[in-house]
Amino acid sequence: MSNRYAYLGPEGTFTEAALRALKPDAPAAQFVPCNGVDMVFAAVRRGEATGGVVPLENSVEGGVSATTAELVNGDPLLITAEIAVAVEFTLFARRGTALPDVKRVATHSHALAQCRGWLAANLPDAEAHIVSSTAAAAQSVAEEPSSPYDAAICARIAGERYGLVPLAEGVGDRAEAATRFIYLSRPGTLPEPTGADRTSLVAFLPHDHPGALVELLTQFAVRDVNLTRLESRPTGDGLGTYCFFMDADGHVAEARVGEALMGLRRICKDVRFLGSYPRADAGLGHLRPAARISTTNDDFHEAEQWLARIRAGRVG
């Protein structure tokens, strides 16, 4: 059986764009839109898909909370890749529609929030209508003979998919918006370290006391491992218990990351490892020099050899 890739649908979402960028050579037939983030996870878990793509951060389509919930509470999957996709909103309409004709615009609520400035300046009299996704907006404009909408704000891929034509590009109010997507695989081999990796995990705090979080972060700081994302979430197990969703620089195969994770494991109620994978810094990521001299694998190795010497009574 050929590979199949699940993604958060419908067709034409930014998520599909992310998947196509991750698997540029795959034929369209291998891409399977799913009706919800949870369905993408389910398809990968059951083996119905080789892998799956969902938004993780700053999405215009929603789905972020659902993604985190699945990563934290569902049967474990591994994140084995990530990609950041620039969020560029385009106003699409049926062929023949001119800008002044647009009286009713359909889009997703998050997209609407990001395009209000442009709409106020360029279509001050148009009504905005919220539908379930930007792709659904495009579909609605295109397919219905008597569509209630004149135009859709959506991704380029959606407009093209449904045979619409662009009326205006870059209608988002913030040029640099991006969404980070992750690629999910069943547990198995991790991606090789590349020297610019990210490690994701969830830490369940042992109990709630001032400083507990500092203790947890100190496990990273003391090994000079940088955290790039940190988000607390109620665990749902009664009141006042939290877990922390974290992204750290580095690969679990590196000594400094491995030791930090072991430290976390010892002090936490539980730690769920979510994956180590190459960092996508184009969109949301960040640039940072290589690990400081004291935390390279060589440094850890040198320190281990020194420890072996002093344990053997050799002080030199």
Added chain:
Amino acid sequence: MSNRYAYLGPEGTFTEAALRALKPDAPAAQFVPCNGVDMVFAAVRRGEATGGVVPLENSVEGGVSATTAELVNGDPLLITAEIAVAVEFTLFARRGTALPDVKRVATHSHALAQCRGWLAANLPDAEAHIVSSTAAAAQSVAEEPSSPYDAAICARIAGERYGLVPLAEGVGDRAEAATRFIYLSRPGTLPEPTGADRTSLVAFLPHDHPGALVELLTQFAVRDVNLTRLESRPTGDGLGTYCFFMDADGHVAEARVGEALMGLRRICKDVRFLGSYPRADAGLGHLRPAARISTTNDDFHEAEQWLARIRAGRVG
């Protein structure tokens, strides 16, 4: 002019339920549904509404990212109250519809994700359709003469608003789900300390280095101030710069909180204070004993007096 309260609409959302719980005596005419979280903020900022309610955490309606974005980047508003509302999903239909008749169910994508288990067990053959909100689902089932849907999963308030009847209650897969809503006011007087308060703020890190977050959190830990929520967000100003959205126990009028915030202010590029307000622990919050003996206002006062003595050369 009488008071007016803006909220994330349409009518019948969980947000409206939260607003009604916060303002139980206000007549319905004072509640103004808005077409997006950003519109609620705008209404309060412009003085068109006395206050506004939006979801902040764990919402089934979306809107959380938008809320945080407005709090972090928009013109400042103060959070002056919060409330946690239990998220209870009900399956509503037009009068006369029986459960076996339900072939097409409408709801919001997040609600769908939280009800899949019940649907699989009780309506295994029904199709699920995603619409723009749970309230829109109810409206769609009720108002259209030829509605494409047989039933809606939504809040009780929505089903009742649109004249539907409940077919099944508690159709969510997690009984304890809740959403935290905040009440927004224009800058002015803060709520009085109650002894069980929360303080929200956004801290902009000076630069990205391992341990910067630990330094920031240490400002709280060193004064024994507990953090109950922490979420990193890209600031959007180029790559690799983050801000942290935080909730802490205590009121800014308390010495320990005040000193922690001053410490934060000194080491951060910027700190945005979002408000101190009574804690709503019924739903998402957490219970915690009073501040430890060393961090009461009396302790700070005693230490100040001691400092004055030693500064005057009296060592006793």
Added chain:
Amino acid sequence: MSNRYAYLGPEGTFTEAALRALKPDAPAAQFVPCNGVDMVFAAVRRGEATGGVVPLENSVEGGVSATTAELVNGDPLLITAEIAVAVEFTLFARRGTALPDVKRVATHSHALAQCRGWLAANLPDAEAHIVSSTAAAAQSVAEEPSSPYDAAICARIAGERYGLVPLAEGVGDRAEAATRFIYLSRPGTLPEPTGADRTSLVAFLPHDHPGALVELLTQFAVRDVNLTRLESRPTGDGLGTYCFFMDADGHVAEARVGEALMGLRRICKDVRFLGSYPRADAGLGHLRPAARISTTNDDFHEAEQWLARIRAGRVG
């Protein structure tokens, strides 16, 4: 060749008493008094002695600074045992002398400081004379036919060694005074872990900045290793560079101590390991429950196995 043990002399010091307690079965001929702490170190380094005993902490004989200096800067020796000796001062005189006859008392300056209260109450008219050690005081009273002194404040061992008789016991003002002595060996096999051990080391800070010391101590705290002694010392290499002399609970063979030392090694300019040896808690030490559950060797082993699993892509 039989064993020989060097100690800080002259004969009759508290140091000799410590050595006798450490080597109760050795004949007197094996004990070699040295004229200075540095001479004890030299004798062991050159192999002229099997081991040596010097005071480390709270000594009444001086020598503490000299001991630390040799440990920090001299050719490395290992501490392989420690002992705490109660410092009990006795007033000794020649046979036939009665208390009222005592007009001139000889002792070491530190001993004098610890006995002033008793002298003021019991020999208010006697002159105190400072000599180079308490043992030298006893010798001076005993050996010189025309001794300038009537009595000596010294250790019991010194009074007996020089044939004097005790006039008054317990003449120190603080009953609980004790001195901690260490036993030095040439580098070689470390003592086996006993479950109640101490590890001594010197850490050279990389550079002088606020928080550098906190970073250093965090390497211990993060592995739950307790420090029982900490002392900063100028290194002598220019201004403003310090090293830290530390005692920690635990044995370098333990995982938590080993990892802490490796962490130290990575962030410090240099770390000198001084030894792991059974703790002498009778005198100066302290009692502490066993390591917390999260830092036993088993905990470290479990965490290592978990790391191996997740590195292999097994998330369970």
Added chain:
Amino acid sequence: MSNRYAYLGPEGTFTEAALRALKPDAPAAQFVPCNGVDMVFAAVRRGEATGGVVPLENSVEGGVSATTAELVNGDPLLITAEIAVAVEFTLFARRGTALPDVKRVATHSHALAQCRGWLAANLPDAEAHIVSSTAAAAQSVAEEPSSPYDAAICARIAGERYGLVPLAEGVGDRAEAATRFIYLSRPGTLPEPTGADRTSLVAFLPHDHPGALVELLTQFAVRDVNLTRLESRPTGDGLGTYCFFMDADGHVAEARVGEALMGLRRICKDVRFLGSYPRADAGLGHLRPAARISTTNDDFHEAEQWLARIRAGRVG
């Protein structure tokens, strides 16, 4: 009554040299040698002396432990000045003695340890004899008609005082040796801040647990206050309780130091303030740039004003 200054005698010690450097204009009659560090403290406490000078750190004369003990446990005095004196050892003899004549050298044990290298190279056949102080060595060589010693290693001031002539200068093995002396006053007005001050204090830990010391030091680090000396000491109250003798950069009148001390006060069992006084960096001290931008008095003041604004509900 004219001023009187007590110091650790006998005449000719490095301590006398320190006192003369601190009070260059005082006539010799005002300098009162004391027979022990404790006697200096007693003279100042009873008002018999205006002030007193004792060694605090790295002394060749001993007395350091005794100084710390008095500062920690005795009736409180304030440190109001400090000075670092270079320790330069000179070989002195009676007029007419040539270097080859020297067969017996007297000195203090600490001085001997610091001059062994020179003695081995230049007087390999001479015997070294330990006496109670370097000044006593000089006195012994000079005054006794039938002195048992040919030469003394001592301070220049001692050799000159007793009419001896220098045979060799700089006979210490480490050129940069120095001793730090402190000037003691009765409680009263503190010295004015100079911009380059030091603050000394003793902190009594609340209880012995891993990390307690880190918590304590964090009170300084979080306000960017640099520690320049740290020394643990058993308190003498049973086993396992420690106090910490600390020197910090800055003056208690500065906001950052004041706030750090208040923080310490709140978390410690007790804090004893020992004084704020101009830093003597010539000998042992260290150079450090001014406080970081975020911890000047202006920074603290700005943060206080910001806090007042946000407490008043003004978010701007």
